[in-house]
Amino acid sequence: MTPADPCPSELRLVQLDAGEGAAPVAARAAAHVTGCRRCQARRAEIAAVRRQVAASSASPPSWLAPPARRSWRRRAVVPALAMAAALALVVVGWRGPGGIATDGGERRKGGGLVLTVYIHRDGAVVPGADGAPVFPADQLRFALSGAVGARYVAVLSLDGGGRASVYAPVDAGPLRLQLGGPRQLVPGAIELDDVIGPERLIGLACDRPIAVAALRARLEADRALPPPAGCVSAELTLDKRARVQP
């Protein structure tokens, strides 16, 4: 491929950049680029995007990285499982009753937040739904969808003992996800402790950073959590049962 040849496609330039493709084809494309200003500009654009993505994601998203042990644990000490190889991936999504979501205290039909849970148990994934049984040491991950745009998100829980917990964000800082398309996995995960009873999960997506500590306290005190202004919420309850010993 010389400068007189037609310009290579974007795919060919990407492969040139990535060192892929048959050697003769790559050599012809490289020769063409050397003498073609348009293709030099296109190749420079590809390289710029590669650098930009590399800079903005120096490390892969948390759901691809090995899980941090502490993020899989909840307050109670439970036996460690072989978590390194485990990630729950069956998708079980649901909305509030009748597809109604709440928005700043107002109930709103359709298009509301959807909280999805992934349940990992004994090396496999089991599907769940609102009211599904879960057991101590089950591991849960969450995903959100339905709301639109970049939103601050959180997942809180109220367990059978009346204790509220913040499941996400797992770190101190606010957690922002781009919602609007398919479900977005919430970084981090939790491992259920041995408190038995209904486990209420509440997902929030807000326009502003969420004061999770204050909301956790309110949830524990009131046993309810109306979504703050500028937030949409979704809620579901899992039925946490004791494991039956064989």
Added chain:
Amino acid sequence: MPATLSADSRAALARLYRDHGYVVVLRGRRLLGSDAEAQELLHDVFDTLVQRAAAGESTPMDEPAAWLYAVATRRALTRIRDSSRRAHLLAAQLAPMLDGSPAASTGRAAELADLLAQLPADELRAIVHFHVDEFTHDEIAAQLGCSRRHVGNLLGRGRQALHALAGAIEEETHDAC
């Protein structure tokens, strides 16, 4: 569907994300029209790959950039079908193939977008690869995993459908005058 993701699979996908995630962003920008959409596509694609890996599907690693390019294109076009706004963006890029007919005008982009959303997936991919990406028939065949002859058939059918629409719109426009 019981499924787990092995540590090896997770590490391989993390490498793919780090080294070649930019390919998805490139496709997102080109086909979906914005950085935000491109970032969503990036997440969408890797979310799907994680699910596939957990279900036991292997990820080809011979030519990861080319493979990811194909996966990203497929996902981007699926998103286009799901959104009339995105279909409008693609319609604008494809309008030149209709040779300046009324269907290519901004006012009639809605009809073109509708038709694009209705085209069979393979026909739409072939049309986009040829008219937007400037692929050769060989490259389209490699991306779609089919023969050159089939690529010719897909392009022929896709163009016929689009030109039929253009003709219908043109007649409609003349009738209106």
